Amino acid sequence: MSLAEKAYQAIRELIVSLELAPGAVIDEPELMERLGIGRTPVREALRRLAHERLVEVFPRRGMFVTGVDVRELARLSEVRAVLEPEAARLAAERATDADRAAIGELLEELEAPGRDDRELMELDERIHGAVYRAAHNDLLEATLSQYYVLALRIWSMALGRVSESSAGELEEAVVAHRALLEAIRDGDGPRAAETMRAHVHDFEQAMHRVLLTV
Numbered sequence: 249m250s251l252a253e254k255a256y257q258a259i260r261e262l263i264v265s266l267e268l269a270p271g272a273v274i275d276e277p278e279l280m281e282r283l284g285i286g287r288t289p290v291r292e293a294l295r296r297l298a299h300e301r302l303v304e305v306f307p308r309r310g311m312f313v314t315g316v317d318v319r320e321l322a323r324l325s326e327v328r329a330v331l332e333p334e335a336a337r338l339a340a341e342r343a344t345d346a347d348r349a350a351i352g353e354l355l356e357e358l359e360a361p362g363r364d365d366r367e368l369m370e371l372d373e374r375i376h377g378a379v380y381r382a383a384h385n386d387l388l389e390a391t392l393s394q395y396y397v398l399a400l401r402i403w404s405m406a407l408g409r410v411s412e413s414s415a416g417e418l419e420e421a422v423v424a425h426r427a428l429l430e431a432i433r434d435g436d437g438p439r440a441a442e443t444m445r446a447h448v449h450d451f452e453q454a455m456h457r458v459l460l461t462v
Contacts, residue, residue, distance in 0.1 A: 255285045255293035263302050263313055264397060265366075266404045274303060274311035300394050302401075316401050318459045324399050325452040329445060331392055332379075336428060336444035337437040339382035347382040351429050354378060358426050363419070365407050372422045373400065375429065379444070382432060399451070406458040421450055 249257075259279060262268040280290050294311060297303040304312050343351070354375055363371065376396055380389040424447060431440035 251285050251289035252292040252296075255279075255283055255289045256296050258283050258285075259290075259293050259297060260302065260397070263297070264400050264404060266401070268313050270313055270315045270401075272313045274313065276311075300397065302397065316405055318402060318405065318455075320398070321402055321452060321455055321459070324395055324402075325448055327395055328392070328399070328448045331388065331395075332376075332448050333441035333445040335380055335383040335385075335388055335392055336432065336440040338385060338388070339379050340432045340435050340437040340440040342384045343382040343432055343435070347378070348433050350378050351382070351433050355426060355429050355433070358423055358429075368419055368422045369400065369403060372425070375422075375425045379428070379432065402455055402459070406455055421447065421454055424450070 259268070268274075274294065276287065276290060276294075279285075280287060283290070294303055298305055298311075302314055304314050306312070339347070354371075357371060373396070377393070380392050383389065428440060428443040428447060431437075431443055
């Protein structure tokens, strides 16, 4: 992994977890010191994050973490409801032996009990990433990865507001990936697409109940 990639992954995690809060000023020297990475890789990472709409650049004002607007959830879901089922269908049709082995490992992980909220988010991200890669379409993978991380930030916002029942609902949404992964493993494209479509809808509804009804 290059230094720029390391910087990107680290800063992205700070933004997604809301440790770098929405609207916060990006302090390059502070990030360089915090990450132990030089100016050039950090700037390259920030340019990439700006392209992914996680960072905003304002001439003569500086660089800021983009805000999180929960009203964007519906727009994100509209896009994901079209593209994610297609990625799942392609993954079922195109998955290699290596892809299926990775999916098998994820299915085993889903059986493990006792995950906290952050572990659930991390597992959810790895599941979606495995599906995108198994579709073997780099343009589709890049597009979905960008939209997924925007949804992930909304999920991070929801974590501070969830009730016990809502937390259980979010865990169920992640565990529900079992049917999706099994469909891809079995090469069943239509079932994989329909399962993914239902997941995107259920995720939007769960987020809506947590964030928009308080």
